[in-house]
Amino acid sequence: MSREGSEQMLTLLKELSVYKALDGAYNAGPKGRAEIEAYEERERRRQGIKQEMQDLATESKKSPA
Numbered sequence: 001m002s003r004e005g006s007e008q009m010l011t012l013l014k015e016l017s018v019y020k021a022l023d024g025a026y027n028a029g030p031k032g033r034a035e036i037e038a039y040e041e042r043e044r045r046r047q048g049i050k051q052e053m054q055d056l057a058t059e060s061k062k063s064p065a
Contacts, residue, residue: 001060009056012049019046 019042
């Protein structure tokens with residue numbers, strides 16, 4: 001994986017880590033409409049991140065550094 005690809009992967013992993021922490025707070029507290037919508041948005045973003053990570057891995061396999 002290129003340096004740029006590695007940095008992108010690290011950024012995505014950091015974003016997932018933040019979402020995990022936010023989800024911990026979500027699971028521990030009361031859930032109003034705003035909290036539920038924020039959780040659902042994070043879930044959609046997580047799916048996007050997973051796809052981006054798969055794309056980076058595929059790209060890395062196709063063009064070795």
